């Protein structure tokens with residue numbers, strides 16, 4: 147089989163996906179119409195044309211604006227179901243997806259609409275051969291107190307979330323800003339993830355590991371600048387959720403031909419390939435694999451390793467991991 151077909155056929159888990167970042171322009175326009183909202187773009191083409199980013203913040207401004215069309219429980223259901231169908235078509239068998247509750251509750255949308263819509267879709271995804279877990283992410287540009295308030299909203303729904311995450315504007319908002327709320331989340335039995343080393347320095351990755359005690363690193367690219375840190379991550383057997391097309395669109399990596407995935411694998415890091423915000427970055431998980439195979443950066447064996455890493459790096463039970471590999 148061709149390498150493309152081989153990649154498409156690999157069973158995989160997606161571990162780094164922001165559900166709000168899977169909102170395709172077509173659905174954005176449909177939801178705007180359903181909810182009587184005027185979008186500041188004349189057409190789907192005009193909206194897509196705005197997806198031209200020089201850094202993380204450029205993207206976040208548009209991403210938070212896009213999320214404004216999400217109002218009802220049904221909107222969150224429809225958003226998630228569209229992603230699950232697309233992921234299942236890529237032979238994604240398990241997805242651990244981030245959602246950004248503060249983006250919605252700060253606009254007056256009840257937490258219940260968000261979690262119940264996403265959870266109902268997650269249940270229906272089982273019929274597609276896809277299992278799903280939800281990760282409640284804190285917005286790091288807001289205060290730790292605000293993160294505590296957000297976590298309190300999740301407490302009645304702890305059976306519906308697997309963990310917490312940390313996303314949004316990285317530089318100037320180090321992991322240590324969230325030490326106490328991450329300790330609280332751990333006490334509640336939640337898994338811990340944090341974006342670190344996307345734009346932020348290696349010191350932020352150290353903080354995420356040694357102060358927040360995270361279970362998984364999101365991105366982690368800049369860890370490669372520090373060999374002692376790389377050895378620390380390898381020793382701990384940490385999984386890195388890497389997002390090639392995102393890295394390229396947000397200029398974390400200037401040229402896709404220089405993407406660090408091969409270097410990560412060579413150094414023994416447990417890297418995985420993920421889509422981050424596929425509606426904004428131009429591709430779902432298989433597209434992210436193929437973006438690197440087409441540059442000649444990874445071969446069939448690497449693709450197999452990366453797909454296996456996604457299963458082993460998930461929060462699934464050991465039995466379910468074994469069944470999927």
Ligand code: HPA
Nearest residue numbers: 164313314315341422423
């Ligand atoms: N980084 C930080 N915050 C985010 C991202 C990302 O890649 N995607 C959605 N929120």
Ligand code: ZN
Nearest residue numbers: 164313341422
């Ligand atoms: Zn992300």
